[in-house]
Amino acid sequence: MSAKPSGSETEIVDGGSVRRDHTDRFDLRALYETSQLLSSSLELEFVLNNLLLTAMSKLLSTKGVALLFDPLGSAYRVAASKGIAALPTGTDIVLDGIDTNDPMLEDDVPERLLEHGVKLVFPVAFGHREIGLIGLGPKFTKQPFEERELEFMASLVNMSSAAVHNSLMVEELKLANRDLDGKVQQLNTLFDLSQEFNATVDRKRLVKLLTFALMGQMMVTKHVFMIRSVTGEGDNGSNMHIVTAKGVRKEDLDADTIASMCAQQDMVLFVEDGDSEACDHLREKGFRLVLPIRQKGDTGAVLCLGPKMTGQTYQPDEIEFLYALGNLAFVSLTNSYLVEEQIEKERLEEEMRLAREIQERLQPRELPVMQTIDAASLALPSRHVAGDYFDAVRLDDDRMLYAIADVTGKGVPASLLMS
Template identity: 30%
Template sequence: MFPEKSKRRYLEEREQDLNDLFEVSSRLSSLTNYESIIEQVLLSLMGRLMIQKSAFMLIAGEVELQLIKTKGLDDSLEGMTVKYSDLPESFSPVSDLNDFNPLKEFLIENNIEVLFPLIRKGSILGILGFGKRLLGKKYENEEINYVSSLLSLAASSIENALIVADVKRANKGLDRKNQELQTLFELGKELNSTLDLDVIVKQFGYALMGQLMVTKFLLYLKTDSSFELFHSKGFTQEHIEILSPYVDQITGLSEPLLVRNKKNELQNALRQANIAALIPLTIQGENRGTLCIEERKGNEPFSTDDLQFLHTMGGQAIISIENARLFKESLERQRLQEELNIAREIQQGLLTSDFNIGSEWKVHGKNVASLEVGGDYFDVIKLEDGRVALVIADVSGKGAGASLLMSNVQASLRALINIESDLGLLVRRINEILYENTTADKFVTFFVAVLDPISRKLTYCNAGHNPPLRFSETGEVTTLEEGGLIIGMMPGVEYETETIEIVKGDKIVMYTDGITEAEDKEEVEYGEKRLIDHIKRNLQLSPEELLGSIVDDVNNHAVDLSSQDDVTLLILET
C-alpha cells in the first residue's frame, strides 16, 4: 500500500499525465500533415523523457519500414527504407529482437536502444525508437504507459493524415490526367481541322510546349521503305549528324525510351545529342514515326506518366500526319477516291484485331462501313489489371466527319480507361468533353463493359446504344440496358452501371443500328426480332462464324447494304 503522501503524489502525477495527454491530443488533432504530427510527438516525448536520439518509422511494405523522422541521427537517414522480419507489439529493448532480424543491426548501429510500436485497431503502423536516456535512467511502468498512450492517440491522427496525403496525391494525379485528356481533345480538334502537314506539326509542337514544357524536338517519319527526318525544332545540324548512324535503332522502338546513364553506344550518342527521351509513334502496333525530345524547361526529369502521355499524344498526331500525307498524295494524283479508300484502311486499322483474351473466352468483332469511312466503332482493350474492356459505339452521321469523331472517342477512352475504374464516371467524363468540343448535331451512342475473366463478372454502362443481347446456352434472351443518355447531347448527365455474372455457354451480341434498321425493297426493317431468331438458330456457331452468318442474313434482307448505315458487330462467348 502507498503511504498517504506518496499515494497523493502518485495520483497527482497520473492526473498531470492525463492533462498532458489531453493537451498533446488537442495539438495533434489540429494537424493534417503526418510529418508535422510525428515532429510534435517526438518533441513532446524527448523533452519529457530526456532523450537525445530517436527514430520514427512507418511501414512501407510487407517487409520494409521507412524512416520518416529522426532526432540526433544523421539527417541523410530520413527517407531510407529498412527491412524487418518481425516487429514488437509492445515496449521492447532492441536487444530482445531476433538476431536474424535485419532491423536490429540498423538500430544498434544508430544507438537506438528501445522500441515502442505505433498501433491502430490492432495493426502495427510503425515503430518509435529511442536512444539512451540522459543519466542512463531506466523506463518506469508509468513512463511506458504514457508513451504507449500518446502513441495510441497519435496513431489515429497519423493514419488519417496518411489517408489525406494519399487522397491529395490521387487528386493531383487525377487533375493531371483530366488536363491531359483535355489537351488530347483540343489537339484532336486542331489536327482534325486541317490536312496541312506544317500546321499539324506546329500544333503538335504547341501541345508539347503547353503540356510538358518541351521546346526542342526531332520528328522522324516513315516513307515507303525507310525513316527520314521530317521536322527539326531547336536542334543543330551537328546534333542531327550525331544521330544519323543510329536512325534504324531510334526508329525501331516499340515502347518509349528514357535516356539514362547507361554505357552503350546508342545511349552515349543520344546524350551527346542532348536527347532525353524517344517516343515511337504507332498505328495499330506499327511504328510510323519517332519523336526525339530534349529535356524540358527547368530540367525536370520525365516520369513514366509523362512518357505514356507523350505516347498517346504522339499516336494521335501520327494518325493526323498520316491522313494529311495521304491526302496530299491523292491531291497530287487528283484521285480523291483512292485517298478515301486509304483512309478507310487506316480507320479499319484503328479497330482492334487482337481478339485473344484467354483460353476460356472467345470474342470477335467486325465493322462494315457504308461509305469509305464510317462512324461505327468497336474495341477490345486489355487493361493493366488483367481485365478486358469491350466497347461498341455509333457516331451520328456517316463518312469522314463521323470517322474523325470516332477517332476522338477512341483516343479519349484509351487515355482514360486504365485511370477511371468507375464506368459511370468514365462515361460521364467522355460525355462532358464531347459536349464541350462538338456541335449540337454530333453525338454518340456508346456501350462499354469490363470483363473480369477470373471472377466472370461483367460490369457495363449503356449510353443510349442498342441494348446488347445476352443468350444463355438454352436460348434465353436478356438485354443489357442499364446506363443513361447518349453522350455529347447535354452536360451533367449521370450514368448507372450494372454487374452481371457470365456463365458457361453464354453469348453476348453487341451491334449497331445498321443491323436492325437495314431495309428491304419494301422498306421493311430487318428488326431485332429477326436478329434474335437468327442467333437462336445458330447458337452452336463460334463468335466469328455467328458474326459472318448475321452479316450474310442482313445482306440477304437488304436491297443494298452499302447504301444504308454502317454495320458493326462484337460477340463475346464463354
Template identity: 30%
Template sequence: MIGFFTLFLYPGNTTFLKHERDTTKEEPSENDLIRLLLKRQAELNALLEVTLAINKNSAPTVLFEMLEVILRVNLNVGKMSLLVKEGSDYNCVTSYGISGDVQVNFDKVYEILTPLKTIASLRGHEDDYLRQYDFFVPVRHKNSTLAFVLIGDFNTTPELLSHELNYIQTLINIIVVALENKKLFRERVQRERFQRDIELAGEVQNMLVPTRFPKSDRFEIAATYLPHQNIGGDYFDFIRLNDKEFLWCIADVSGKGISAALLMANLQASLRAWTSVESNLDRLVTKLNEAVTKTTKGERFITLFLGKYNEETREMEYINAGHNAPIMIADSQATFLKQGTTLLGIFDELPFVQPGKLVLPDNALIFNYTDGLIESADEDVFVSEEELVEYLSQHCDLRSQQINKGILSEIQVSRNAKMHSDDITLFTLKIY
C-alpha cells in the first residue's frame, strides 16, 4: 500500500521528506519551524543584499567582507578560504580562521582539488593543509571551475548540512560569476577601445601611402595593400623628382602591428625628407640606413627596393636592399632585379652598394611585392616565384590594376583576411 508523504520544502537543492509511517522521528515543533523559517528568511535577505551590492558595482573586497559576515554569523562557519581562478592558477582572495602553522604546498593542493566537480568532504584528508577543513565546495560556470571554497569548523545539524552546503555554493557562485562577468566586460571594453585605436591608426597609416598615381601615356602604376591587421609594416611610395624623373619604393619592416607601423612611418618621413634634397640612389639608401639604424639600434631591419626612372632616356636605376626581387617582364624575358645592398638597420654603415642600371624597352612590366604574397598560402598551396613569373608572362598585356587583382584572385589570398599571416603589398609599374 502506498502511504502519504508530508513535504517540508527548503530553498536550495535539498528537500526533506517525512513518511507518515515513520514513527522513529518526532514531528518538528512549532518553535523549530519558526526558527527554521527565520533562518531561511535571513539567508534570502543575505542573497538579496549581495545581489544589490553587485548591482551597485561594489568592489570585490566589499563582496568578500559580506561573504565572511554571512558565513560567520548566519551559518556558523568557523574557517574559510576562497580561491579564485586567475589565468591558469588559483589565488586565495579571502580567508579567515586559518592556522598559520601548517606548511602549504599549493601546487599539490591544486592538483588534488581541481579534478573535483562536486561538493566533497575533507575530513581526515591525508594532506595536512586540507585536513584543517571540513568541506570542499566548487564554483563552476560553463563547464569551468571558476573558484572553490574550503570551509571548516562548520557548526550545523546533520539534517541541514546538505542544504547549507548548497546555499554556500549558491552564494559564492553569485559573487564569483558576477566578478568574472565584470572582468570579461572590462576586457571586452578594452579590446573594443584597442580595436578603435588600431582602426584609427590604420586610417592614419593609409594617409602615408599614395592612393592615386599620376596618369601618363608613358607609364601606369597600380598598388594594392592588404595589412594582416589594420596596420602593418609594409610601405610603398611614388615620388616625382622632377618633370622627367620619378622614384618608387617598396619596403617591408620586420615584425607586425603597431611597432612595425611606427617604423614604417619613420621610414616614410626619412625618404620624403631626403628625396627633396638628394636624388642619387647610392647616397639616398646610405642616409636611409643611418636613419633606420639610429631608430632601431640594430633590433629591427627593413628590406627595401628603390627604383628611379627617366622618362626621356628610358634609363632605370635601382637598389635592392635585401627585398624580394621585383620581377621585370620585357621582350618576353623575365628578369629578377637583385642588385643593390644588404638589409637596412643591420650595419651602421652599409658594407657595399651596387646599383643596377637598365634601359627599358616598350611595354616593360615591373612587378614589386612584399614577402607576405609568397608566405600567405596555407600548408597545401605555396606561391612560388616561378608561378608569379608564369602568371606575369601570360598576362603582361593587362592593365596594372588588372594584374594585381588577377594575382590575388589566382592565389586566393584576397578572399579571406585570415588566410594570410603577413602584410601583402603589390606595386605594379608598366612602362609604355
C-alpha cells in the first residue's frame, strides 16, 4: 500500500482501489477560521446561523437546528433552523429527560427532535451555564457519522460556546435596556398623569385623563372604572358608582356583574383563566382583565379591561402600570367626591346660618321693661334652627302679654311650621 499527498486530499491506494479522504474538512485551520468568524460578531443570529451552516457543511448534513434553553420556562426555543420547515424560528419545544452533558446520536435523540429528522444533537454550554443544543439531520450520503466527524463537531461546539454565550449576554443586555427604557417611560407617564390628576378636582376632567391613558396609550378597546359609593347606594342596585364605561353601556352592568367584579380577592384576575360564576359574568360582557383596587383590605375601586386593540395579552409590566393608574384615579376621584361633599356641606351650613338669622329676627331682641316684673329671654336651638317661639307685647303700663310656643319636632321642619 502506498500514499501520496495530493493538494488538500490524501490518495490511498490499496489493492487497486482508490479512496479519497477529505481530511481538510476537519483540520485545525477550519476550526480556527470558524472560531475567528464567530468571535467577530456579537449578533446572536449571525453567530448561530454561521455555527449551524459550518456544522452542516462539514458533516454533510441536510438539515440543522439551533435551540436555546429558557431557564424560566424550562423549554428550548428555536433560534435558527435550516431545512426543517416544521421548526421555524421562535418555536418553543419541551424536551424532557435529556442528558445535556454528552452528545446524543440516533436513538438517544429526544423523540420531539427525531420527529423532525434530527439524528445528532450536541449540547452547548459555557462554564456551568446550559446554553442550548445544536441538532443535525442525516448526511446526504446516507452514511453514518464517523468518529472523526463527531470529534470535529465536539471541538467546533466547544470553541463556539464562548461566542454564543457572549452574544446571548449582549441580547440579554439589550432586552434589559429595552425593559428599563419601558419602565422609565411608564414612570414618566405616571408622573405626568399624577400632576394632571392632582391639578384638578373636576370629575369630568379626571375621567377624560383616565380614558385617554387607557384607550390612547394602552390601546384598550373597552373599560369600566367604578368606585365604592360613600353613601352605600351606587348604580344599578349596587354599592358601586360607575365613574366611566367605554365600549359597554352602564345599564348593561347589572348588580350581579358589578358584584362579580368586586368579589375578586386576587390582585389580578385574568377572566379567561377563571372558572367561577363571576368570571362567566365578566366573559359575557367581553372583559379580559380585572384589577381590584384595595383600600384597608376592602375593594375601594375596580378597573375592568377588555381586550387590547392589538390582540396581544397584557404583560406584567403593563399590569403594573394599569394598577398604578387605577390607584391614581381612585385617589383623585375619591378626593373629588370629598371636595364636592365638603362644598355641599358648606353650602348647607351657610343656608342654615341664614335661616337661623331669619328665625332670630322673628323673635324680640329685647323684652319690654316693666317695674313690677323682671323678665329675660334666651333661645338655644338644639340645631341651627328649631320650632321654639316666644314674644312679648306691652298692652299698657301695667300689663304685658307673653307668647311661648313649641312645635313638635326639631330642625328645619319644625322651624318652617313655627315660621
